[in-house]
Amino acid sequence: MVTSSCPSRLRCPLWRYVAIAAGSAPLAVAMSVTRLGLPIPLPKCQFQAHFGFPSPSCGLTRAFLALARGDLGLALQYHLFGPLIVAALVAVVAISVGELRQRRSYMHLYNGVLQWRYLGLWAIAYGSYYGLRLWVRYSLVELPWGLDHTALWQGFVAGARAL
Secondary structure (H helix, E strand, O other): OOOOOOOEOOOOOHHHHHHHHHHHHHHHHHHHHHHHOOOOOOOOHHHHHHHHOOOOOOOHHHHHHHHHOOOHHHHHOOOHHHHHHHHHEEEEEEEEHHHHHHHHHHHHHHHOOOHHHHHHHHHHHHHHHHHHHHHHHHHHHOOHHHHHHOHHHHHHHHHHHHH
């Protein structure tokens, strides 16, 4: 079997259009809300209304809006993974546009990132962050060695209590 070093031909461009639409929609809404002053077209958090505590994604909308205004510090305070998710969405849109323009598949880029061990590490990090935010929100105790007076921790506490 002979393998070539050039990327394979793009077989199903429909999924690239879906990726562009799905990846750019939250970015377009965030830009519309912050730049044009449009109201947020989303209902209140149904997870929190039904269960009484914030969901793992609570704060992501506010983080997206803060990023659209150019306030990275506030975005990180609202949700640590907000800027990472925005960067991933921008990357997916850019790669999909590149695939459509070149008519070539860039699956080799995704294959390096989308491996079970990396996805598992991201899931553990996200779950740990969520658990820490809930702990801070509902049963905050003082940290040892005066760490609770640092600016980083104070920003984290402010974000967790704003959920």
